[in-house]
Amino acid sequence: MNREGRPTQPQIATPHMPKTFTGNRALQVAEALIFETGRNDFTGVDLDPPAPFTPRLGGLERKSAIGLPGLSEPEAMRHYVRLSQKNYAIDLGPYPLGSCTMKHNPRLNEKMARLPGFADIHPLQPVSTVQGALELMEELAGWLLKLTNMQAVALSPKAGAHGEMCGMMAIKAAIAARGEAATRNVVLAPDSAHGTNPATASALGFSVRAVPAGPDGLVHPNAVAAALGPDVAAIMLTNPNTCGLFERDIVEIARLVHEAGAYFYCDGANFNAIVGKVRPGDLGVDAMHINLHKTFSTPHGGGGPGSGPVVLSSRLAAFAPVPFLKREGERLSLVEDAEGTEAFGRMTAFHGQMGMFVRALAYILSHGADGLAKASEDAVLAANYVRVSLSDVMSAPFGDKICMHEALFDDRWLKDTGITTLDFAKAMIDEGFHPMTIYFPLVVHGAMLIEPTESESLVSLTLFIATLRDLVFSALRGETERFLGAPYYAPRKRLDETAAARKPVLRWTPPKPVEA
Amino acid sequence: MRYLPLSAENREDMLARIGVAAIDDLFADAPRDALLTSTLDLPSRKSELEVERRLSALAARNVAASAVPFFVGAGAYKHHVPATVDHLIQRSEFLTSYTPYQPEISQGTLQVLFEFQTQVANLTGMEVANASMYDGSTGTAEAILMAHRVTRRRKALVSGGLHPHYAATARTLSDMAEDEMRILPPDPLAEEDLIGALDDSLSCVVVQSPDVFGNPRDLRPLAEACRAKGVLLIAVVTEALSLGLIESPGAMGADIVVGEGQSIGNGLNFGGPYLGLFAAREKYLRQMPGRLCGQTVDANGRRGFVLTLSTREQHIRREKATSNICTNSGLCALAFSIHLSLLGETGLKQLALINHANAVALAEALDKVPGAKVLNSAFFNEFTLRVQGSAADLVERMAARGVLAGVPVSRLLPGAGLDDLLLVASSEVNTDEDRAAFLAALQAEVRA
Numbered sequence: 001m002n003r004e005g006r007p008t009q010p011q012i013a014t015p016h017m018p019k020t021f022t023g024n025r026a027l028q029v030a031e032a033l034i035f036e037t038g039r040n041d042f043t044g045v046d047l048d049p050p051a052p053f054t055p056r057l058g059g060l061e062r063k064s065a066i067g068l069p070g071l072s073e074p075e076a077m078r079h080y081v082r083l084s085q086k087n088y089a090i091d092l093g094p095y096p097l098g099s100c101t102m103k104h105n106p107r108l109n110e111k112m113a114r115l116p117g118f119a120d121i122h123p124l125q126p127v128s129t130v131q132g133a134l135e136l137m138e139e140l141a142g143w144l145l146k147l148t149n150m151q152a153v154a155l156s157p158k159a160g161a162h163g164e165m166c167g168m169m170a171i172k173a174a175i176a177a178r179g180e181a182a183t184r185n186v187v188l189a190p191d192s193a194h195g196t197n198p199a200t201a202s203a204l205g206f207s208v209r210a211v212p213a214g215p216d217g218l219v220h221p222n223a224v225a226a227a228l229g230p231d232v233a234a235i236m237l238t239n240p241n242t243c244g245l246f247e248r249d250i251v252e253i254a255r256l257v258h259e260a261g262a263y264f265y266c267d268g269a270n271f272n273a274i275v276g277k278v279r280p281g282d283l284g285v286d287a288m289h290i291n292l293h294k295t296f297s298t299p300h301g302g303g304g305p306g307s308g309p310v311v312l313s314s315r316l317a318a319f320a321p322v323p324f325l326k327r328e329g330e331r332l333s334l335v336e337d338a339e340g341t342e343a344f345g346r347m348t349a350f351h352g353q354m355g356m357f358v359r360a361l362a363y364i365l366s367h368g369a370d371g372l373a374k375a376s377e378d379a380v381l382a383a384n385y386v387r388v389s390l391s392d393v394m395s396a397p398f399g400d401k402i403c404m405h406e407a408l409f410d411d412r413w414l415k416d417t418g419i420t421t422l423d424f425a426k427a428m429i430d431e432g433f434h435p436m437t438i439y440f441p442l443v444v445h446g447a448m449l450i451e452p453t454e455s456e457s458l459v460s461l462t463l464f465i466a467t468l469r470d471l472v473f474s475a476l477r478g479e480t481e482r483f484l485g486a487p488y489y490a491p492r493k494r495l496d497e498t499a500a501a502r503k504p505v506l507r508w509t510p511p512k513p514v515e516a
Numbered sequence: 517m518r519y520l521p522l523s524a525e526n527r528e529d530m531l532a533r534i535g536v537a538a539i540d541d542l543f544a545d546a547p548r549d550a551l552l553t554s555t556l557d558l559p560s561r562k563s564e565l566e567v568e569r570r571l572s573a574l575a576a577r578n579v580a581a582s583a584v585p586f587f588v589g590a591g592a593y594k595h596h597v598p599a600t601v602d603h604l605i606q607r608s609e610f611l612t613s614y615t616p617y618q619p620e621i622s623q624g625t626l627q628v629l630f631e632f633q634t635q636v637a638n639l640t641g642m643e644v645a646n647a648s649m650y651d652g653s654t655g656t657a658e659a660i661l662m663a664h665r666v667t668r669r670r671k672a673l674v675s676g677g678l679h680p681h682y683a684a685t686a687r688t689l690s691d692m693a694e695d696e697m698r699i700l701p702p703d704p705l706a707e708e709d710l711i712g713a714l715d716d717s718l719s720c721v722v723v724q725s726p727d728v729f730g731n732p733r734d735l736r737p738l739a740e741a742c743r744a745k746g747v748l749l750i751a752v753v754t755e756a757l758s759l760g761l762i763e764s765p766g767a768m769g770a771d772i773v774v775g776e777g778q779s780i781g782n783g784l785n786f787g788g789p790y791l792g793l794f795a796a797r798e799k800y801l802r803q804m805p806g807r808l809c810g811q812t813v814d815a816n817g818r819r820g821f822v823l824t825l826s827t828r829e830q831h832i833r834r835e836k837a838t839s840n841i842c843t844n845s846g847l848c849a850l851a852f853s854i855h856l857s858l859l860g861e862t863g864l865k866q867l868a869l870i871n872h873a874n875a876v877a878l879a880e881a882l883d884k885v886p887g888a889k890v891l892n893s894a895f896f897n898e899f900t901l902r903v904q905g906s907a908a909d910l911v912e913r914m915a916a917r918g919v920l921a922g923v924p925v926s927r928l929l930p931g932a933g934l935d936d937l938l939l940v941a942s943s944e945v946n947t948d949e950d951r952a953a954f955l956a957a958l959q960a961e962v963r964a
Binding site: 033039041047053057067069074089100106112120123125126135139158161162165198246248251255274278301337344345356362375378381459485495497 | 548567568610613615616627683684734759785786814815824831834848854861
């Protein structure tokens, strides 16, 4: 109470939430679609009509209405700020999505990417006018090659999955160059692989042969040897793997793969665990994509843009796609035509995600070789700290074992509680945390994959762990309501995904006029 | 290190709690020979000020589009982006969120995607659109694969007016997937006979409009001929702004429309990140690649949005997925959507008209220069100029005079015998002074 007798603390816990006239809930404002509030005859951009002239459109003028509402600047500002407030973000709290690597996104990177000398240059303006941009690409490429101990790098892939495609294309080209295109058409992938791996292999006409992981979550050389044959083009292996474990026998697996005449594609989604600690080139890797948006902190932006450069071994370097950089003394240029080279082709119209290259290099220079290794160490340290702090109450599929940058749990400990992994995740939302990755990897029942990253302070980790322990005990005590109805405090309750898929509504359409 | 919150003491405490003596005990599963025991021979960490100095020095060695009279296009266009757009996309909750896997706390991103999909569908004149692709070129390659799935045929016919880098991107994926593709010869005058080249073994025909030489294409007769042969018509638009002034591909009968959306809301960025627009007829929905956002209700019956139809996608379908795509171009799609909602239909049409007016003014002026000739009878904001001698050399000499004049066709099509052709783009950013500078530099070069 203050001096006027006005209550400054809630007197009672609100038993139910009263309905509001607007549907708003204080700071949570219900926000209509722009199509419901905007006007097609209004614009929020001031443009003067051009002086009269004779158009030269060849009779193809668009005459009918398009259906695009316009908003004034204040309306647009409110619309998007209100929408933003319905999103979780790494700037708001821990985002422990295993395998997705939500680390801090430094704003220096944003500032650098917006320098006109990077943001306002055209991919096809004369190379003499973009020497600084090409040097930035060269410098980033140099770092990526030294951090991986590989021979060449293709910078152009637009995202991790696109990088995977690029690496596998280099492998396919190398096999064709050996005259074995007709016979080597199988790609090995463990059951625990990211879905992109089999999807990539199959898009390139390979058939996928599964390699079972052992009961310890690792791929064993004997399983690889059993799957290898003269028909195998490559193995696709993630390291550290999707269970958060370092593939202990990776060097032996690489040896077997090479001995069988195949290539080793490493899915580099988890490279962030080992940067500055282990170089994939020292493990026998032939190709690996690097997710700049995970490992090197370029923002995820609600689902992209990503950036997926691919590093290649000496076995594959010659097949790298165009464009690539060429240095002649002081002058840098771009080789943009595959004709007359061994390049397998082209991945995209231009040179890749320059905006992401600038951000990634800003991150790399900020850390330096020492800071990058320290970041990997802190990420692994944090994951193991979470692991040991929860392993007495949650079940781990492969026992109490040291992990890399992410800690994996399963749902055995939830048996007979009536609560699923999904319910547990939704209850975390009410506590203000973004849930961990759930139901991935597929090989673990009810998987919960926690990746805290190096960006969390000990205070933050401690609260996260205490919260999860409280939820665990609550679940074991049978307080199912806390879970089954969760989230209670999010902008929306659980959404009906089945209805969304059964009768898809993918765009706004004007309401049908009411008949008189 | 400013980004790492753990102190040395924290680290010691945490190691003790884990029960290991040293950090490298956590890396014990790495092969002993491969674990680096000392720091790599690379520069060590730098302060924010030092990084700014280094990167600013690199940026200063490039000529920014806004610093000179600028007429470079060919698939990426210089436009003015309202300040509001860049401010909003830097909101933490948009910039630093992940793919909306937990829809209850991602309604902001999801509603934006729903609005984006509606905008793209209306802009292209199609029934449905996805939540974006990496860019126009990869979207084109994916559209061809989609047509193969729909028609169960595996041969594509590609117009000679398709941007050569798009064609090369599509050809690479097609060759690798062991599909067939026929790319017609470069076609600066839009004279090719696509209808005559159709047959019922084709899954699709890919046509860009305006094409890479700037010619708007009337797709209607081709669409009709395609329908008769069961061939899908894929229309490609590399300058999204043209849709404000030119009849939509959907209205002209296209089955799939792919576009590069960079022009709206996004900067040049030396080629990326951009965003691919991808729209199709609803009956092909389940063969579409990429993310889709759909409307639904929550447990209390309130409207909400979710990612949907994920049974097409790699994380569910694995080797049977419609595409290996995992991410979209979320933040670029947000920028596109904000800019377009500021423009609205009225502003979009006006902006497109200004672009066209500026390009017409430039074309008419250049056409009068002795030795220069505009090849196009019709165009939007880009046209092909025939010059005397090598257009590539001319561009370098004009750059030395402080004018970035365009893209020599030989850069896109080396060895095609089109060395005297120059692609020239003009948008709302070009002033009368810019045009005068172009003209003066060209006249000086002609005299030289």
